[in-house]
Amino acid sequence: xxxxxxxxxxxxxxxxxxxxxxxxxxxxxxxxxxxxxxxxxxxxxxxxxxxxxxxxxxxxxxxxxxxxxxxxxxxxxxxxxxxxxxxxxxxxxxxxxxxxxxxxxxxxxxxxxxxxxxxxxxxxxxxxxxxxxxxxxxxxxxxxxxxxxxxxxxxxxxxxxxxxxxxxxxxxxxxxxxxxxxxxxxxxxxxxxxxxxxxxxxxxxxxxxxxxxxxxxxxxxxxxxxxxxxxxxxxxxxxxxxxxxxxxxxxxxxxxxxxxxxxxxxxxxxxxxxxxxxxxxxxxxxxxxxxxxxxxxxxxxxxxxxxxxxxxxxxxxxxxxxxxxxxxxxxxxxxxxxxxxxxxxxxxxxxxxxxxxxxxxxxxxxxxxxxxxxxxxxxxxxxxxxxxxxxxx
Numbered sequence: 048x049x050x051x052x053x054x055x056x057x058x059x060x061x062x063x064x065x066x067x068x069x070x071x072x073x074x075x076x077x078x079x080x081x082x083x084x085x086x087x088x089x090x091x092x093x094x095x096x097x098x099x100x101x102x103x104x105x106x107x108x109x110x111x112x113x114x115x116x117x118x119x120x121x122x123x124x125x126x127x128x129x130x131x132x133x134x135x136x137x138x139x140x141x142x143x144x145x146x147x148x149x150x151x152x153x154x155x156x157x158x159x160x161x162x163x164x165x166x167x168x169x170x171x172x173x174x175x176x177x178x179x180x181x182x183x184x185x186x187x188x189x190x191x192x193x194x195x196x197x198x199x200x201x202x203x204x205x206x207x208x209x210x211x212x213x214x215x216x217x218x219x220x221x222x223x224x225x226x227x228x229x230x231x232x233x234x235x236x237x238x239x240x241x242x243x244x245x246x247x248x249x250x251x252x253x254x255x256x257x258x259x260x261x262x263x264x265x266x267x268x269x270x271x272x273x274x275x276x277x278x279x280x281x282x283x284x285x286x287x288x289x290x291x292x293x294x295x296x297x298x299x300x301x302x303x304x305x306x307x308x309x310x311x312x313x314x315x316x317x318x319x320x321x322x323x324x325x326x327x328x329x330x331x332x333x334x335x336x337x338x339x340x341x342x343x344x345x346x347x348x349x350x351x352x353x354x355x356x357x358x359x360x361x362x363x364x365x366x367x368x369x370x371x372x373x374x375x376x377x378x379x380x381x382x383x384x385x386x387x388x389x390x391x392x393x394x395x396x397x398x399x400x401x402x403x404x405x406x407x408x409x410x411x412x413x414x415x416x417x418x419x420x421x422x423x424x425x426x427x428x429x430x431x432x433x434x435x436x437x438x439x440x
Contacts, residue, residue, distance in 0.1 A: 079115045082129065
């Protein structure tokens with residue numbers, strides 16, 4: 048089931064050269080980007096005067112990514128940036144927050160999956176799961192009734208549903224409505240909170256180093272020219288090399304998932320893998336292996352001065368010097384993150400819309416140092432991150 052499911056979802060998430068994916072973003076992103084720029088403009092407007100506005104950057108990034116996921120995945124406008132209230136994405140933080148009950152839920156789901164139904168454990172709060180189920184099934188029904196075609200998640204779900212109708216085995220997983228809803232939940236959980244946090248960390252580091260921010264803004268304006276937010280294209284984003292360097296360095300210093308889990312699968316049907324000369328021990332076939340990519344990303348053996356934010360680490364010349372497997376923000380191998388291309392584009396578009404017309408600076412409420420929240424599954428700051436935002440165009 049995993050192999051078949053991943054192959055199908057990959058066809059929607061990771062299109063070679065980003066062709067179909069790029070067209071999808073050109074259709075869905077501009078309106079959301081305009082909403083973000085308009086939102087920031089309202090915050091920094093004072094009649095005919097301009098002013099600095101102290102904002103919770105993480106909150107703004109949450110709203111932006113909620114609107115974008117609603118659009119590119121479901122073909123819906125959630126207007127989170129306009130009213131700050133939407134059911135989509137409202138429970139993401141709750142899912143990742145480690146409470147006593149949440150720890151029990153996750154232990155049962157991941158280590159005792161056969162007992163999930165018996166013990167009535169849930170990955171999503173039941174009310175939110177019902178909301179997703181209603182939304183996805185209503186959108187699918189409307190698309191089928193009206194023959195609407197769009198390059199988004201729902202189109203992929205429709206393809207799965209049609210394939211299931213041709214499958215004579217009625218036990219096939221694509222016949223199950225909850226399987227289709229689960230794909231929507233995956234997009235929501237992985238596409239909102241993680242991208243919002245990466246955007247937040249990037250803006251924090253750019254506010255900390257104004258020269259880097261100025262260089263990135265200059266690249267954005269030079270690439271876009273006189274074009275407004277609605278004219279951003281996939282090709283223009285791909286030409287912004289320094290933007291890519293900034294995003295990659297942010298993911299190096301702040302990988303969303305600080306620990307990767309893999310299963311030991313020795314080649315040639317061996318029962319063990321020897322770790323010599325690195326360690327005097329063996330790893331048994333089938334044993335879970337936990338890899339701290341956060342530790343690897345901060346190891347001075349691979350990354351000199353790891354605490355320093357330096358996008359030049361990812362210049363075309365320096366990329367060739369990276370040690371293999373020393374950069375793992377999305378994992379590696381056949382089990383790497385299938386949404387990597389979408390996540391990177393989301394983050395880039397968000398930074399473009401944010402910095403195209405505004406600059407960010409430290410203020411009195413800005414924390415001096417990032418302190419990670421130990422009760423959160425993703426890498427997140429313990430407190431809110433506030434920055435001063437000023438319109439500069």
